[in-house]
Every structure is written in structure tokens, then in C-alpha cells.
Amino acid sequence: MTLLPFLSVLLWLLLPVPARTAAAARPPHPTITPAPNLKDRVVPRDFDPGSYINSVLDGFGSGVSSYIASGVPQFFQDLPSGEAVESSLGIGDAELAAQPTRVLNLPAYANWTEQGWNVRVHGNVYKQPNISQERLDDLANVFLIGTDIDELSDSEQRQARNMTASIFVVQQGNVNVTIYFESNVDALTDASGGVINAEGGAQELNLPYPTTDQGDFDTFVTLENTTGTGGGYLIPGNSTSSIQALYMYANGTDTGNATAYLVPPTGFTIISDVDDILRVTKIYDPKEGLLNSFARPFTPWMNMPEIYANWSTTIPNFHFHYLTTTPEQVTRNYMEFIYNTYPLGSFDTRPLNFSDVSATLSIRRALLDEIFQTFPQRKFVLVADTSNSDIMRDYPQLVRDYPGQVQCIFLRNTTATDSSDLFPYDTSGFSGIDQKQYMFFVTPDDLRNVDIVGGNCHNPAVIQNTTFGYQGRGFGNEASSAPSLIRRSSWRGNWSKSLLGSLLALSLSI
Incomplete structure (x- = not known):
């Protein structure tokens, strides 16, 4: 695939448009709603959001709608890999072979089993071409x-x-990966949710399988409880409530350093989205989203680091897990930002071997299922935003599929404070779920008075008025103007560009 279909649509949208008469003027820019009053933005009963969405997609043409309709952003489907990078850069095998092998080694979680600590080792092996x-x-x-x-x-x-x-990296397939574990993580003391240094477990392990054609590796390996300095050892998971940390290195490269977190069977784990919840991205606004992702320094969203730091210090042995389905190629930038800004923890991203559309659609759910099933006795706190349709579908479904495991769901309502997020979101999955188990919030301060440990996840000061169905800017108080917007044959202009951004964000798993 290439970027051309996506770019051609965006360029088409950016072209100037002939002046229109007043009757055909662009619809007024929607106003910013100051509070998450979902009742005021419910879709009227006679409005069919499915037909509306499909009509918009049809207007953009099949080259784009086939991706957007499936919930897969066109931009992130078209990143080059492997041979496509070699071809586009005009480099040969000999030139590439001269470059060192690099490893993206993702911070791992480990669970306790009858055989001992079982670590999920995952990442990617690649080479970085020399580009002027x-x-x-x-x-x-x-x-x-x-x-x-x-x-x-x-x-x-x-x-x-x-x-x-x-x-623009070239993934290395069929590579055997060796991981070294070391118990000298001094820098992690009291750094995240009460994490302690592991006092044993140093060893070298060969992964049982070579990398995939796309350079990915993802497998569980069992640690031996080797003795550390001073007679220390790995504390069995059934004998501690503390999270232990081990350094882990990939053999043959100085880029494959990470940390493994040995997480006991019981306790609390937070699974946090990154974009537009931990950092400012505006992925639903094409120009802003790309500038914030490619050029501007990653910036925390308001005072969210303060909220996470407070949770880290007040909730005993809180395991932080960051889950983003941004492509692996840009994951290192994300991790650098996270670990300089938020509590340390394990990390998940979208592996390249999930390359077809059907697999990509389910990748977030697949990663969620894996961690839920790895820790069947732990309780989970899920944090994300309303701009991702897969989150709006999957998070409430997890409450039903894993009874008793979802402690809290916190969803930032991006439409309440960001006028560029125009796309509707569906709250129907939350029908029947106890209100104290979830909360739609607008600012990080809304999260201050929630009681995660006690299971009181709704701050009563934050009015919900939740109705169950399609919500979103432009479909509540402005509902009377919605039909005229739907019937417009021309989609160029600022409103359409913002809408395209929202369409691109449909099921965006960042």
C-alpha cells in the first residue's frame, strides 16, 4: 500500500473552494460545551447515525472509506515496512547488511505460575538505514x-x-533473539506503584521462536529463581503483594534495553491509553494530529501526570500498563515520553504481524484479552477517551466478559472541550452497568475524588446524565441543522477537514 490515496483525499480537501451564496454557506462552527452533559447531546430518535456515517464515507470515495468504514485509519495503514522501505530509499542488501541490528524491546509484565515467574517478552528486530x-x-x-x-x-x-x-526502518525476519535478565534495577526504587528491585533471577534465555517475517517476537518465558548478590532471590508471587522489577537486555545490540515487571496474582492494574489522554494529540484533527505526532514535542494533557503520580503513591502496588495501538515504528518516541512523565510500567503496542484489516480491527481487544487472562484475579482500571470507537465498544464489553475484574472505567469526553472532535460516539455499551463503575470526565481534576480501591469510580461532583446511544458534538443542541449538513454535496472547508480527522480517528487505537 502507499500513502497516495490518503494524501490525495487530504489535498483535495485543502483546495480552495469557490465563494458560495449565503444559503450555501458553511455551517456555523459548533460551540464548546463546558461540562460533560451527555443528555444535551443525545442524537434525536429519528436520526440514523449509521446512514449518516455511510453517506460521509461514500462522499470520500472507496479508496478511503474501505479503511475508515472498517475502523482503521488510512494514515496508519500505509506506513512502509521491510522491502518497501528498501525500495523507496533505493538501498541494496549489502548496504543494509552493514548497518547494526537494533531491537525494540518493550517493557514486559510477568505473572506467577506453578513453574515460577512467566515473563511476556515482546518487541521487534530491525535495521536503521543510513538516510541523508x-x-x-x-x-x-x-x-x-x-x-x-x-x-x-x-x-x-x-x-x-x-x-x-x-x-523508515527494515524489519529483520527469522532472527533468533536472546534476552539477558539482571537484578540491579536500583533506579526503580519507589518510582512506580511501590515497585521494588528484584534481588535474584539473573540469567540468559533464548526465545523459543525466531522473529516473524515482520521482525516481531512475542512469547512467554519462565525465569529460573537464580540467587542474587547477598543471597537474594525472586520472591514467589504467592508470597508477596509487591511488584518486582528486573532489567532485560537483548543480545547483540545496545538498543534493546527494557524492564520486566513481576506482577503478583492479586491487586490493581491500570491499563491506560496514551493519545489524547496522557498527551495532547488531537488525532481527530488531521493537521494538528500530525504536527503533534511528528514535529511538536510530546506534551502532557493538562495535569494528568499529577493524577497518575497520586495514584502511584496512594494505591498499594499499583501496576501501570500502557496500551497503544500506534505502529511499532513510532513506539520508542512514545515510551520515552511516558517514562519521563508518568509512572513506570509495562507497555503494549500494535505488532506488525497484525497487518491485515481484520486483525488490526481486533488488536486492542486481543491485547486486552491477553492481559486479563494472564491475571484472572487482578482488578483493572481502564482509562481512555471517547474518540476511539473500539474503546467505546470493548471497554463495557470487558465488564460482561470478565465479571468482577473491571474495577473502574474512566473516559475523557473529548467532544466536551475540543471543538475539532465532531464525530459521534456510542455509549450504548454502558447500558446496564452500575454508574459507580464508570465515569465520563472532562478535566483530570474530575478524577481527584474517585475511590478506585473502594470501587466508587464516579466523582459525584461530575454530572453524568448519561443516555445510551450515539452522542457527540453537532448531534445534540445542533441537531436541527444536522440534516442540512448531511445533504450537502460538497465537503470541502474547515468543517469537512475536522470531520475527516474524526473519521480517521474512528477506532484509532492510540
Whole structure:
């Protein structure tokens, strides 16, 4: 696949449009709603959101709608990999072979079994081609819609080049991976949810399978309880409530360093989304989303780091797990931001071997199922935002599929504070779920007075008024104007660009 279909649609949207008469003027920009009053934004009963969405998709043409209708953003489906990178850069096998092998080794979680601690080791093996700055600038400009890299500040140019270079890598298939574990994680003391240093377990393990054709590896390995310095050892999971940390290194590279978190069978685990919940992304606004992802420094969303830090220090042995389905190629930038800003913890991203549309549609749910089934006695806190349709579907379903395991669901209502998020979201999955188990919130401060341990996840000061069905900006108080918007044959202009961003964000798993 190539970026051309996606870019052609965006360029079409950015073209100037002839002046219209007043009758055909662009619809007024929706106002910002100051509080998460979902009742005021419910879709009228005679409005069919399915037909509306399909009509919009049809207007963009089959080249785009086939992805958006399936909930897969066109942009993230078209990142090059493997041979496509070699071909686009014009590099040969000999030139690539001269480059060192690199490893993306993702921070891991481990569960306690009858055989001992079982660590999920996962990541990707790749090579980084040598790309000139001039060529990187050309490649970066493909992503910087409406902006040229020369128009950015020096720091933004560096960010854009680094992000672009991380995308244009060549994955290495059929590679045998060896992981070293070491028990000297001194820097982690009291850094995250009461994590303690493991005092044993140093060893070398060969993964049982080589990497996939896309360079991925993902498997559980069982640790031996080797003796550490001073006679220390790994504390059995059935004898401790503490999370223990081990360093883990990939053999043959200085890039494959990570941490494994040995998580006891009981306790609390938070599974947190990243984009538009931990950092400012605006993925539903194409130009802003791409600039925030490729050029601008990653910026925390409001005072969310303060909220997470408070949870880390007040909830005993709170296991932090970050789950984003952004492509593996850009994961390193995400991890660097997370671990400089939020409590340390394990990490999941979308592996490249989930490359077809049907698999991509279920990747978030597959990763959620894996961690829920790995820790059947732990209770989970789920944090994300309303702009992802897969989250709006999967999170309430997890309450039903894993009775007693979902402690809290916290969803940022992006439409309440961001006028560029126009796409509807569906709350029908929450019908029948106890209100104290979930909360739609607008600012991080709304999370201050929730009682996670006690299971009181709704701050009574945050009014919900939740109705169950399609919600969203432009479909509540502005409902009377919705039909006229639907019937418009021309979709160019600022409103349509924001809508396209929302469509691209449909099921975006970042």
C-alpha cells in the first residue's frame, strides 16, 4: 500500500473552494460545551447515525472509506515496512547488511505460575538505514500536511526527522533473539506503584521462536529463581503483594534495553491509553494530529501526570500498563515520553504481524484479552477517551466478559472541550452497568475524588446524565441543522477537514 490515496483525499480537501451564496454557506462552527452533559447531546430518535456515517464515507470515495468504514485509519495503514522501505530509499542488501541490528524491546509484565515467574517478552528486530538529512526532509514533508519542514523551528525539525527515521526502518525476519535478565534495577526504587528491585533471577534465555517475517517476537518465558548478590532471590508471587522489577537486555545490540515487571496474582492494574489522554494529540484533527505526532514535542494533557503520580503513591502496588495501538515504528518516541512523565510500567503496542484489516480491527481487544487472562484475579482500571470507537465498544464489553475484574472505567469526553472532535460516539455499551463503575470526565481534576480501591469510580461532583446511544458534538443542541449538513454535496472547508480527522480517528487505537 502507499500513502497516495490518503494524501490525495487530504489535498483535495485543502483546495480552495469557490465563494458560495449565503444559503450555501458553511455551517456555523459548533460551540464548546463546558461540562460533560451527555443528555444535551443525545442524537434525536429519528436520526440514523449509521446512514449518516455511510453517506460521509461514500462522499470520500472507496479508496478511503474501505479503511475508515472498517475502523482503521488510512494514515496508519500505509506506513512502509521491510522491502518497501528498501525500495523507496533505493538501498541494496549489502548496504543494509552493514548497518547494526537494533531491537525494540518493550517493557514486559510477568505473572506467577506453578513453574515460577512467566515473563511476556515482546518487541521487534530491525535495521536503521543510513538516510541523508535532505532525504529525511523530503520524507517528513509527506507527513506534515499543510506545513513544510523548513517552516518549523529547529527543535521541531529535529523531532520530525527523528520520527520519520523511526518509520523508515527494515524489519529483520527469522532472527533468533536472546534476552539477558539482571537484578540491579536500583533506579526503580519507589518510582512506580511501590515497585521494588528484584534481588535474584539473573540469567540468559533464548526465545523459543525466531522473529516473524515482520521482525516481531512475542512469547512467554519462565525465569529460573537464580540467587542474587547477598543471597537474594525472586520472591514467589504467592508470597508477596509487591511488584518486582528486573532489567532485560537483548543480545547483540545496545538498543534493546527494557524492564520486566513481576506482577503478583492479586491487586490493581491500570491499563491506560496514551493519545489524547496522557498527551495532547488531537488525532481527530488531521493537521494538528500530525504536527503533534511528528514535529511538536510530546506534551502532557493538562495535569494528568499529577493524577497518575497520586495514584502511584496512594494505591498499594499499583501496576501501570500502557496500551497503544500506534505502529511499532513510532513506539520508542512514545515510551520515552511516558517514562519521563508518568509512572513506570509495562507497555503494549500494535505488532506488525497484525497487518491485515481484520486483525488490526481486533488488536486492542486481543491485547486486552491477553492481559486479563494472564491475571484472572487482578482488578483493572481502564482509562481512555471517547474518540476511539473500539474503546467505546470493548471497554463495557470487558465488564460482561470478565465479571468482577473491571474495577473502574474512566473516559475523557473529548467532544466536551475540543471543538475539532465532531464525530459521534456510542455509549450504548454502558447500558446496564452500575454508574459507580464508570465515569465520563472532562478535566483530570474530575478524577481527584474517585475511590478506585473502594470501587466508587464516579466523582459525584461530575454530572453524568448519561443516555445510551450515539452522542457527540453537532448531534445534540445542533441537531436541527444536522440534516442540512448531511445533504450537502460538497465537503470541502474547515468543517469537512475536522470531520475527516474524526473519521480517521474512528477506532484509532492510540
